[in-house]
Structure formats: structure tokens, C-alpha cells
Amino acid sequence: MDLSVKIGKVRFENPVTVASGTFGYLEKYHDAKMIKKLGAITPKTITLKAQEGNPAPRIVETPAGMVNAIGIQNLGVDAFIEQQLPVYAKLKVPVIVSVSGKSAEEFILLASKLNHAGVAAIELNLSCPNLGKKTLIAQDAKATEAVVKAVKKMARVPIIAKLTPNVTDISLMAKAAENAGADAVSMINTFSAMVIDVNTLRPKLGNFTGGLSGPAITPVALHMVYQTAQRVKIPVIAMGGISNADDALQFLIAGATMVAVGTASFLNPQAPYEVLEGIQRYMKEKEIKDIQAVIDSLIKE
Amino acid sequence: MKKIQLKARIIANKKVSSSHYRLILEQKDILRKARPGQFVHVRVNEGLDPYFRRPFSISRAQEHLELLYAVVGRGTEILSRKKAGDELDLLGPLGNHFCMPPKGTRNVVMIAGAIGIAPFFMLSDYLRDKNYELTLLYGAKTKTQILPMRSLKDNGCRVYIATDDGTQGIKGRVSELYAKIPIDTQKTFIYACGPKPMIDSVLAFAHPNHLKGQVSAEEIMACGIGVCLGCATKTKTGYKTVCKDGPVFDLNEF
Ligand SMILES: Cc1cc2nc3c(=O)[nH]c(=O)nc-3n(C[C@H](O)[C@H](O)[C@H](O)COP(=O)(O)OP(=O)(O)OC[C@H]3O[C@@H](n4cnc5c(N)ncnc54)[C@H](O)[C@@H]3O)c2cc1C
Ligand SMILES: Cc1cc2nc3c(=O)[nH]c(=O)nc-3n(C[C@H](O)[C@H](O)[C@H](O)COP(=O)(O)O)c2cc1C
Ligand code: FES
Numbered sequence: 324m325d326l327s328v329k330i331g332k333v334r335f336e337n338p339v340t341v342a343s344g345t346f347g348y349l350e351k352y353h354d355a356k357m358i359k360k361l362g363a364i365t366p367k368t369i370t371l372k373a374q375e376g377n378p379a380p381r382i383v384e385t386p387a388g389m390v391n392a393i394g395i396q397n398l399g400v401d402a403f404i405e406q407q408l409p410v411y412a413k414l415k416v417p418v419i420v421s422v423s424g425k426s427a428e429e430f431i432l433l434a435s436k437l438n439h440a441g442v443a444a445i446e447l448n449l450s451c452p453n454l455g456k457k458t459l460i461a462q463d464a465k466a467t468e469a470v471v472k473a474v475k476k477m478a479r480v481p482i483i484a485k486l487t488p489n490v491t492d493i494s495l496m497a498k499a500a501e502n503a504g505a506d507a508v509s510m511i512n513t514f515s516a517m518v519i520d521v522n523t524l525r526p527k528l529g530n531f532t533g534g535l536s537g538p539a540i541t542p543v544a545l546h547m548v549y550q551t552a553q554r555v556k557i558p559v560i561a562m563g564g565i566s567n568a569d570d571a572l573q574f575l576i577a578g579a580t581m582v583a584v585g586t587a588s589f590l591n592p593q594a595p596y597e598v599l600e601g602i603q604r605y606m607k608e609k610e611i612k613d614i615q616a617v618i619d620s621l622i623k624e
Numbered sequence: 625m626k627k628i629q630l631k632a633r634i635i636a637n638k639k640v641s642s643s644h645y646r647l648i649l650e651q652k653d654i655l656r657k658a659r660p661g662q663f664v665h666v667r668v669n670e671g672l673d674p675y676f677r678r679p680f681s682i683s684r685a686q687e688h689l690e691l692l693y694a695v696v697g698r699g700t701e702i703l704s705r706k707k708a709g710d711e712l713d714l715l716g717p718l719g720n721h722f723c724m725p726p727k728g729t730r731n732v733v734m735i736a737g738a739i740g741i742a743p744f745f746m747l748s749d750y751l752r753d754k755n756y757e758l759t760l761l762y763g764a765k766t767k768t769q770i771l772p773m774r775s776l777k778d779n780g781c782r783v784y785i786a787t788d789d790g791t792q793g794i795k796g797r798v799s800e801l802y803a804k805i806p807i808d809t810q811k812t813f814i815y816a817c818g819p820k821p822m823i824d825s826v827l828a829f830a831h832p833n834h835l836k837g838q839v840s841a842e843e844i845m846a847c848g849i850g851v852c853l854g855c856a857t858k859t860k861t862g863y864k865t866v867c868k869d870g871p872v873f874d875l876n877e878f
Binding site for chain 1: 628629667672673674675676677715843844845846847848849850851852853854855856857858862863868
């Protein structure tokens with residue numbers, strides 16, 4: 324059975340990865356044997372300098388999901404390269420490194436530090452403020468295009484543009500990324516959201532607002548992935564509440580090339596492995612030999 | 625998973641005060657590994673509602689794994705309806721644990737607010753017969769919410785109680801009992817667990833008196849294993865996760 328997929332020139336053993344910010348600290352709690360089975364892992368977004376993150380509370384539970392405002396707490400790219408990359412190298416699992424910057428220059432600097440063997444691909448988390456403007460980079464087709472183009476010029480590994488669903492038409496943003504030379508788009512990031520405590524009359528998050536994730540967003544994410552896959556030729560890496568193989572298969576059938584398990588891991592830390600096993604079982608039962616026969620197999624009439 | 629996601633069979637789930645339950649679980653792996661101050665992250669339901677697991681301190685780990693919990697919301701209400709024989713999905717044991725008192729300690733004072741007493745049952749099992757003067761300062765709303773403390777007393781612990789309405793012990797907050805804490809920076813060691821305002825009152829008492837000790841912190845948790853960074857709490861050295869760096873922190877970290 325061939326589950327391998329390609330992003331740019333890089334081949335991944337299977338289409339299952341994890342969503343940035345939802346999977347890590349592998350050394351202690353995960354079995355090296357299991358981690359290695361995943362197509363790739365995507366650690367939490369890193370920035371040029373260490374960031375301390377948002378005030379507590381940073382998370383709140385919602386029906387079939389959660390709202391988070393972590394604030395990209397991370398050690399900064401240099402500490403990441405020194406401390407985290409060697410761990411992944413030892414585990415022998417391909418790593419998609421997620422980065423975020425405030426300008427094209429910052430993205431270039433980040434990519435130049437990661438432009439070496441040991442990084443399978445770089446994901447640009449474009450859900451970050453677009454310097455000098457009120458929108459996020461990923462909410463502005465021109466800004467998205469400019470950042471992707473700048474990074475693509477110097478990148479030696481595939482470049483993935485991660486998109487926000489907080490736009491009128493996400494497929495237009497995907498198209499902009501494709502035009503700029505992106506090797507894939509990753510979608511979706513969280514939906515802008517808030518929750519209020521009626522007793523204190525205050526928002527439940529220290530940051531006031533946050534982003535909604537989890538099974539609550541799955542059908543919306545699926546529709547966005549479907550629309551986007553129709554519109555662009557580059558691969559789509561899909562996420563949005565994927566919790567089991569059925570969810571993952573829906574995204575693959577809708578046209579996604581890879582699927583990422585995110586929030587679901589908090590409830591069930593085994594979810595990424597169960598998704599992979601479930602896809603394999605499905606293919607075996609249906610006697611499908613190649614994952615390519617699953618991808619974009621939706622019957623449309 | 626390196627054996628931290630485990631099934632546990634419920635042996636008993638009994639009401640032990642007007643609003644608390646004791647959950648007795650058959651779970652050998654966690655029982656063997658658990659240290660005082662650690663917690664388990666419990667999935668109270670199949671399906672997606674409620675969506676997060678719920679963290680509970682391990683309150684004892686003798687023959688069986690024991691949790692003590694207060695029914696305060698949907699998750700704990702669902703838990704209270706579980707029956708003997710039912711299975712629960714747990715992550716654990718998680719987090720760091722209380723350290724043993726430093727050399728030279730004579731007086732160990734545990735300060736508990738409401739259900740914050742839970743981890744002290746296990747801690748006192750570890751500290752008994754070691755020549756400490758064990759004291760528990762325990763604050764509760766009212767008499768009917770005071771948990772049975774037999775095992776604590778059997779472990780040689782002296783108990784002082786404060787209730788908000790004065791129905792048992794002295795009337796007022798647990799902080800009314802801080803006068804019982806021997807102010808001896810070399811010989812006294814404090815452990816505190818309870819709601820945030822109580823922890824603040826402990827800090828406000830301990831810092832000017834240069835007392836040493838540890839507190840168990842609380843934050844809402846999603847993953848419980850240090851991944852999501854959702855349970856971060858601000859310490860003197862930056863944000864730390866309550867689930868992985870904690871739940872136990874040195875008093876002087878706050
Ligand atoms: C390390 C740790 C150990 C704990 N040990 C115990 C214990 O031994 N016994 C006990 O009764 N309770 C304990 N708690 C508190 C317990 O987790 C909450 O009371 C419980 O999660 C409430 O769930 P609910 O659905 O009934 O309440 P809801 O208010 O409906 O819960 C809503 C959300 O808030 C979270 N939440 C609510 N109260 C707290 C709280 N005090 N701390 C953290 N998250 C909270 C819930 O987990 C859930 O995500 C502990 C908390 C932590 C962090
Ligand atoms: C706690 C948390 C932290 C996250 N951190 C990041 C991050 O650092 N970078 C990023 O690109 N996306 C981040 N995300 C978004 C996820 O990667 C994912 O795009 C989104 O949650 C939707 O997928 P899901 O519903 O399966 O989680 C985070 C999500 C959560 C819940
Ligand atoms: S609950 Fe996820 S880091 Fe603590």
C-alpha cells in the first residue's frame with residue numbers, strides 16, 4: 324500500500340501530520356516508534372526572538388472545541404535549532420517547521436536559518452499582524468504574495484503558506500500564495516472568537532479574544548478545503564478539528580493532500596496515530612493501493 | 625503513548641460530604657508511579673461534550689488510586705453519576721510533585737482551602753513517622769463541606785479548621801489560622817493548595833516572614849502534558865505550565 328505524498332520535491336511516507344501548536348514534548352510522553360510512523364510533525368510556530376505569550380487564562384472550553392489565545396509563546400529560532408531540531412533528528416521523523424514574522428524581512432531571516440538539511444519544509448504562519456496595517460498578512464492577498472515570493476527566492480526547502488479562515492474567500496488567498504510560488508497551502512488556522520463570563524461581565528480569555536478550533540469547525544474547514552482544492556493546483560494540507568480517520572478521509576476525498584491532527588490530541592493524545600491506522604484500514608477494506616486514488620475522489624454529480 | 629493514557633475501573637464513587645465525592649479507582653500503573661502533588665487528567669465522558677479532560681489531584685495511593693472532588697460544574701456533575709464498574713480514561717500521573725521538606729525541618733504546615741485538601745492526604749502518608757510536627761490548616765465554607773480526615777489524623781496530623789460561617793472551628797477564612805504557623809525560617813516548611821485568593825494570602829504571610837514552602841497552582845487545562853501552553857501561569861522567571869512545570873511551585877517563584 325502506497326500512502327506517500329509529495330509537497331514540492333519532498334516525499335512524505337504518508338499524509339498524516341499534526342497541526343502546529345498542538346503536539347510536542349515528545350521525548351517524555353510519546354513512543355519514538357509511534358512518532359516515526361507519522362508522515363511529518365509540525366512543531367509550534369517559532370519567531371526570531373523568544374516570545375513569552377499572552378496573560379492567563381489562555382484557553383476556554385466551548386461546545387466540541389476550544390478558544391485559545393496562547394500568543395505564540397516560544398523560545399525563538401536559535402534556541403529551537405539548538406534544542407528542538409536535534410530531538411526530531413534523533414526521532415527520524417520529517418519536520419515541517421512553522422515560522423512567523425512581522426515582515427517579509429523577518430520571514431526571510433527565519434527561513435535562512437532553517438534552510439538546511441534536517442528541515443523537511445517551512446510553513447509560513449501568515450496569521451500575524453501585517454506591519455503598519457490593521458489586517459493580518461493572510462488577510463491581504465498582496466501581502467501574502469509578497470511574503471511568499473520573498474521567501475521562495477531564497478528557500479531551499481518547500482514553502483507552505485498557512486492561511487486564516489477569517490477572510491471572505493480563502494481560496495483567493497490560496498491562489499495568491501500559489502501565484503507567488505508556494506509549494507502548498509496549509510489551512511485552516513483558528514476562527515476569531517470570544518467567550519464572556521456573564522457573572523464578571525468580562526471575557527474569559529486574558530487576551531480578550533482568541534481562536535476557535537476543534538470538531539466544532541470541521542464542516543466549515545472541509546468546505547473551505549474543498550473550494551480551495553478546486554481552485555489551486557498546489558497541494559492543500561488540511562486541518563480543522565480532525566479527530567479520527569473518518570474526518571481525515573473527508574478532507575482527503577475533498578482534495579487535500581495531507582491532513583493534520585490538532586486540538587483532538589488534547590482529548591486523545593493517540594489521535595494522530597489512530598487517524599493514520601484508520602486511513603490504512605479504510606484503504607485495505609476498499610482495496611485501494613495508492614493514497615492518490617483517495618485524494619480528490621469526491622463524486623460531484 | 626508511553627503508558628500515560630490508561631483505563632481505570634471504578635471501585636467506588638461515594639459522596640463524602642454535602643458536595644464532595646471520593647472516587648476509588650483500580651489503576652495499578654498510576655498507583656505505582658504516583659507521587660504526592662501529582663494529578664490525573666480525566667475524560668468524564670465519551671464524545672465531545674464536555675470537550676476538555678478534567679484535572680484532579682491524586683488524593684491517596686495506597687491500595688487503590690483515590691481522588692476527592694467537589695461537584696462544581698458540568699464535568700464534575702457527570703463524574704458524580706459514574707457507578708462502580710464503569711471505566712474511565714485517564715492520563716497520569718502528570719506534573720511534578722511536592723518535594724520532601726528540606727533538612728532541619730521540624731514543623732510541616734499544610735494549608736488547604738476547600739477541595740485543596742485533596743493532595744494532603746497522600747502527602748501526609750509520605751510524611752508520617754518522620755519526626756515532623758504535622759499541622760493542617762483547613763478552610764471550608766461550612767461544616768457540611770468538611771471532608772472526613774481520619775487518615776490525616778492517623779498520620780499524626782494536628783488539624784485546625786476555619787469555616788466561613790463559623791459552623792465548625794473558628795469563623796472566617798483559613799488565613800485566620802496562620803497564627804498557628806511557627807515563624808522559624810529554618811524549621812518550618814509550608815505546603816499550600818487551594819483557590820487563588822487563598823494562595824495569595826499564603827504568599828502575603830510567608831514572604832515577609834521569609835518562610836519556605838511550596839504551593840500547588842490551578843489553571844484551566846487542555847492537554848495536561850505541556851504541549852498546548854494553555855495552562856501557563858506567571859512566575860518570577862516567566863510563564864510556566866501548571867501541568868508540566870507544576871502544579872507544584874516553590875513559594876518564592878510567585
Ligand atoms: C492540578 C489540578 C488539580 C486539581 N485537583 C482537584 C481535586 O483534587 N479535586 C477537585 O475537586 N478539583 C480539583 N481541581 C479543580 C478541578 O479540575 C475543577 O474543579 C474541575 O475541572 C471543574 O470541572 P467542571 O466541569 O465541574 O466545572 P466547570 O466550571 O463547568 O468547568 C469549566 C472549565 O473550567 C475548568 N475549571 C473549572 N474550575 C477549575 C479549577 N479550579 N482549576 C482548573 N480548571 C478549572 C474545567 O476543567 C473546564 O475546563 C484541580 C485542578 C488542577 C489544575
Ligand atoms: C492551543 C493551540 C495552539 C496553536 N498554536 C498554533 C501555532 O503556534 N501556529 C499555528 O500556525 N497554528 C496554531 N494553532 C492552530 C492549529 O495549528 C490549527 O490550525 C487549528 O487549531 C485548526 O485545527 P484543529 O481544529 O484540528 O486544532 C494552534 C491551535 C491551538 C488549539
Ligand atoms: S494544559 Fe496544555 S500545556 Fe498545560
